[in-house]
Amino acid sequence: MKKTSTRLADGRELIYYDLRDDVVREAVDRRPLDPVATASEIRRDRLLGDSVAIASHRQGRTYHPPADECPLCPSAGDRLSEIPDSSYDVVVFENRFPSLAGDAGRCEVVCFTPDHAASFADLTPEQAGLVLEAWTDRTAELSHLPSVAQVFCFENRGAEIGVTLGHPHGQIYAYPFVTPRTDLMLRSLAAFKETSGGRNLFDDIVAEEHAGERVVLEGEHWLAFVPHAAHWPYEVHLYPKRRVPDLLGLDEGARAEFPRVYLELLRRFDRVFGEGQPPTPYIAAWHQAPFTALEGHAGINRDDFALHLELFTIRRTSGKLKFLAGSESGMSVFINDVPPEAAAERLREVASS
Ligand SMILES: [Zn+2]
Incomplete structure (x- = not known):
């Protein structure tokens, strides 16, 4: 893997990740861009104890451009995009319309492939492995910024x-703070450690799921299952079998096997609603240990956290979406119409032959 860092015309950082070591990236951003004006502000909700990023500058962001004006395709001739070069393997750059910026954190975009019409599930194992390298490298680099407490790599897929x-x-x-979900997990981890005589809650959950009926896919280094209390119609949690706090902790075996396991999960997601259905909308979310001191979580350190990926779709059934309505949005109580055991069975049924 070769990494080349450069700057866009407005000063934002852009990094190429290439499979081949002999690739030279010298293209210059020729666009007349104004400096990025960002005004992110983190406001604290004193009742809920969480934070909201107020980012009014995002209202002007690119919205469903036609394919020939895609800012994430490589530049071609006079058609200048966010990526100055005429090709790339994987590229990462600072978001021009960040939700978090400056002291309030940082937002980056990761282009998985130069192929506009592809999806992550279409990547070759080599390219998916390169994306994993990019996620890992960015996690390491961003963890060194003084304003950063937690690094969250994710993919939103689909207009839905x-x-x-x-x-x-x-x-x-x-993020410049530990997110509420991670904070909740750390609380559960600390409480369980104290009441169980020092056991690790992640280890217990993974062991129980491993022995249970909701396993979707198992490799030598990874285990994927639908969790006992899945919130979403189809939801899969993917854990490395050896607990590590973040992407940096993955060993060579887990890294090498990840593309095969993850690509298979994504392909099953696209088959779950039957042949001929539009691609399944999903969110893929990496959970990593924060890089900040874990105040308020007595007896817990970041090595107790378990890196894992949560993959879920908001589609309930063909043509129907799960909306976060009154109970979910108003009270944070999810109602899931698909029993997790049935979801796991369906996700095994649609395995690649
Ligand atoms: Zn494109």
Whole structure:
């Protein structure tokens, strides 16, 4: 893998990740861009104890451009995109319309492939492995920024999820605080450690699921299952079998096997609603240990956290979406119409032959 870092015309950082070591990336961004004006502000909700990023500058962002104006395709002739070069393997750059910026964190875009019409599930194992390298490298680099407490790599896929650019890409949010979901997990971890005589809650959950009926896919290094209390109609949690706190902790075996396992999961997601259905909208979310001191979680350190990926779709059944309505949005109580055992069975049925 070769990494080349450069700057766009407005000063934002862009990094090429190439499979071949002899690739030279010298193209210059020729667009007349104004400096990025961002005004992210983190406001604290004192009743709920969580934070909201107020980012009014995002209202002007690119919204469903035609394919020939895609900002994530390589530049071609006079058609200048966010990527100055005429090709790339995987590329990461700072978002021009970030939700988090400056002291309030950082937002990056990860282009998985130069092929506009592809999806992550279409990638070769080599290319999916390169994306994993990029996620890992960005996690390491962003963890060194003083404003960053937690690094979140994720993909929103499909217009139903609110994706405004069709080009296959994901995002990285580097938050200046520990997110509420991670904080909840750390609380559960600390409470369980104290009451169980020092056991690790992640280890217990993975062991129980491994022995249970909701396993979807198992490799030598990875285990995928539908969790006992799945919130979403089809939801899969993917854990490395050896617990590590973040992507940096994965060993060579787990890295090498990841593309095969993850590509198979994504392909099953696209088959779950039957042949001829439009691609399944999904969110793929990497959970990593924060890089900040874990105040308020007595007896827990970041090595107790278990890196894992949560993959879920908001589609309930062909043509029907699960909306976050009164109970979910108003009270944070999910109602899931698909029993997790049935979801796991369906996800095994649609395995690649
Ligand atoms: Zn494109």
